Amino acid sequence: MAAIEIKNLVKSFGPVKAVDGVSFSVEAGSVTGYLGPNGAGKTTTLRSLLGLVTPDSGEALVNGRRYVALPRPVTEVGAVLEATNFHPGRTARNHLRVLCTAAGLPGSRADEALEQVGLADAADKRVLGFSLGMRQRLALASALLGRPRVYILDEPANGLDPAGIEWLRGFLRHLAHVEGAAVLVSSHVLAEVEQTVDNVVIIAKGRLVRQGSLAELTSNGERVIRVRSAQAADLAPALETAGGMVERVEDGLLRVRGLDAETIGRVALDRRIVVTEVTQERSDLQTVFLELTEGR
Amino acid sequence: MSLIPGLVRAELRKLFTTRLWWIMLIVTLLLVGMYLGFFMAFAGVSQDGGAMPELDTPQWTEIAWATGASTGIFVMILGVVMMTSEYRYQTITGTFLVTPRRGLVIVAKLLAGLIVGALFALAVLVFEAVTVIPAVTLAGGEFSPSASRVPQISLGIVATLTLYAVFGIGLGALVRNQIGGIVAAVVWSYVIEGIFTGIPALHGVGKWLPAGAAQALMSIDLDTGLGRPEWLPAWAGALVLVGYGLVFAAVAAATTVRRDIT
Numbered sequence: 001m002a003a004i005e006i007k008n009l010v011k012s013f014g015p016v017k018a019v020d021g022v023s024f025s026v027e028a029g030s031v032t033g034y035l036g037p038n039g040a041g042k043t044t045t046l047r048s049l050l051g052l053v054t055p056d057s058g059e060a061l062v063n064g065r066r067y068v069a070l071p072r073p074v075t076e077v078g079a080v081l082e083a084t085n086f087h088p089g090r091t092a093r094n095h096l097r098v099l100c101t102a103a104g105l106p107g108s109r110a111d112e113a114l115e116q117v118g119l120a121d122a123a124d125k126r127v128l129g130f131s132l133g134m135r136q137r138l139a140l141a142s143a144l145l146g147r148p149r150v151y152i153l154d155e156p157a158n159g160l161d162p163a164g165i166e167w168l169r170g171f172l173r174h175l176a177h178v179e180g181a182a183v184l185v186s187s188h189v190l191a192e193v194e195q196t197v198d199n200v201v202i203i204a205k206g207r208l209v210r211q212g213s214l215a216e217l218t219s220n221g222e223r224v225i226r227v228r229s230a231q232a233a234d235l236a237p238a239l240e241t242a243g244g245m246v247e248r249v250e251d252g253l254l255r256v257r258g259l260d261a262e263t264i265g266r267v268a269l270d271r272r273i274v275v276t277e278v279t280q281e282r283s284d285l286q287t288v289f290l291e292l293t294e295g296r
Numbered sequence: 297m298s299l300i301p302g303l304v305r306a307e308l309r310k311l312f313t314t315r316l317w318w319i320m321l322i323v324t325l326l327l328v329g330m331y332l333g334f335f336m337a338f339a340g341v342s343q344d345g346g347a348m349p350e351l352d353t354p355q356w357t358e359i360a361w362a363t364g365a366s367t368g369i370f371v372m373i374l375g376v377v378m379m380t381s382e383y384r385y386q387t388i389t390g391t392f393l394v395t396p397r398r399g400l401v402i403v404a405k406l407l408a409g410l411i412v413g414a415l416f417a418l419a420v421l422v423f424e425a426v427t428v429i430p431a432v433t434l435a436g437g438e439f440s441p442s443a444s445r446v447p448q449i450s451l452g453i454v455a456t457l458t459l460y461a462v463f464g465i466g467l468g469a470l471v472r473n474q475i476g477g478i479v480a481a482v483v484w485s486y487v488i489e490g491i492f493t494g495i496p497a498l499h500g501v502g503k504w505l506p507a508g509a510a511q512a513l514m515s516i517d518l519d520t521g522l523g524r525p526e527w528l529p530a531w532a533g534a535l536v537l538v539g540y541g542l543v544f545a546a547v548a549a550a551t552t553v554r555r556d557i558t
């Protein structure tokens with residue numbers, strides 16, 4: 001049984017089809033990035049999963065059950081939704097203690113969670129004075145209270161500085177790969193999650209565009225090989241004769257499509273041309289992401 | 297159902313970890329103090345056929361003691377805020393994540409509202425005791441709870457304040473906008489109820505409103521100079537108040553259980 005399972009989820013707001021037949025699942029021990037441009041339907045999907053939004057049709061299950069059917073949901077699922085879910089006049093500790101009381105957890109969990117996200121020093125400060133990054137950390141602390149095994153995070157990197165983002169990446173990887181939790185994290189900025197996720201689900205205008213492992217998705221793009229040579233001007237026509245599409249980037253640097261590295265090497269050898277670099281450009285997931293989402 | 301006590305404690309914790317409750321408590325006691333000061337100043341003064349009894353009479357204590365019930369508006373506002381601040385600050389998301397069965401959240405809020413109303417009533421009664429008793433004694437009168445019907449009136453104050461908290465929660469769930477809810481509560485109690493229970497010619501309607509029912513419960517028939525009011529019998533007043541409480545509770549549940557939280 002998958003930790004998170006979404007089957008044919010459909011949700012409209014009036015005339016807007018926010019989510020239109022999305023299906024995917026997340027397994028324990030992995031981080032899945034849920035990616036899409038603004039308005040793609042990410043938040044709507046996650047809120048359906050958490051019982052905050054009622055889908056028109058389809059299913060959204062956590063540990064095989066609808067969220068509302070979980071007997072003690074915070075001990076199974078930790079969620080962070082878009083920022084500012086706090087009363088400004090309440091302190092960080094009191095905010096968490098309210099949740100502990102409602103969830104039947106000991107109040108000591110509040111302090112432990114604050115410690116875990118690095119907010120222990122601000123425990124008795126009113127949320128009013130918190131930066132966006134501190135609010136995000138507090139939101140994350142509330143997700144940790146029940147020590148769940150499934151995490152659902154909506155744009156958790158929003159408002160974090162580079163150091164905070166780095167910290168979050170490590171934290172999410174630790175949760176999934178060391179503690180074996182299932183992590184579903186949404187973002188509209190691919191670069192934020194690219195280094196964290198194992199799997200990617202891409203959605204645009206409510207429809208699933210692509211899903212797969214990070215490796216699969218990055219190798220799907222067309223291969224481009226960078227070739228550096230002092231005699232690039234002679235090499236280029238030879239590569240074109242061999243069937244390559246050559247782009248002259250700058251003096252001595254070519255980008256070649258349609259040929260593999262070995263063929264390029266042979267062509268250069270035949271012409272007795274010295275090549276100083278032959279590297280395959282990694283198809284940046286960012287490009288894949290842009291192509292996939294813009295084409296729709 | 298075993299979840300309910302924890303949820304009620306969580307709701308109380310929400311209220312008592314922010315400042316509004318004690319501001320409302322101070323305002324409540326100030327209002328009672330103001331009324332009592334006014335009644336002391338005008339004790340024995342008559343005007344336009346109506347008359348304020350002398351300070352040392354049981355009737356004065358009766359009227360003075362009943363002022364506590366006029367503070368319902370403040371617990372009502374507190375009730376409105378208990379509900380609307382969840383939407384205003386989007387804490388409702390966290391609340392429903394912990395307790396996805398929203399009906400339980402509403403029940404817990406209503407019970408917490410009853411408790412808060414009862415605590416406010418208690419504070420008002422203590423305040424009345426420490427001001428009215430010395431005032432009457434100093435004026436040479438004797439404070440007699442039975443002659444002044446203090447138990448019945450106190451019961452009316454407790455009933456009024458607890459149920460007004462429930463009204464506030466229901467109103468808050470309906471309106472969801474904090475300012476809108478507070479304005480609606482003030483307009484309701486000061487304008488609509490004020491007119492229909494203040495003008496004897498309109499008592500035919502006013503006696504069915506919560507404020508009129510509360511007056512009936514206390515059986516206060518002060519002639520303010522405009523004529524004697526015609527309230528329902530006390531038992532009917534109690535039923536009307538409880539009826540309003542149930543209606544507002546149902547409104548709170550109906551408006552909250554299904555709505556998408558986005």
Ligand SMILES: Nc1ncnc2c1ncn2[C@@H]1O[C@H](COP(=O)(O)OP(=O)(O)OP(=O)(O)O)[C@@H](O)[C@H]1O
Pocket residue numbers: 013014016017018019036037038039040041042043044045187188558
């Ligand atoms: N409560 C609502 N009422 C009406 N339309 C809504 C509501 N919530 C979302 N939508 C619409 O549904 C679509 C999907 O919105 P959603 O918030 O799920 O996107 P998203 O992928 O989370 O975007 P973002 O990256 O901006 O957070 C959008 O067109 C949005 O305008």
Ligand SMILES: [Mg+2]
Pocket residue numbers: 042043044082154
């Ligand atoms: Mg979103």
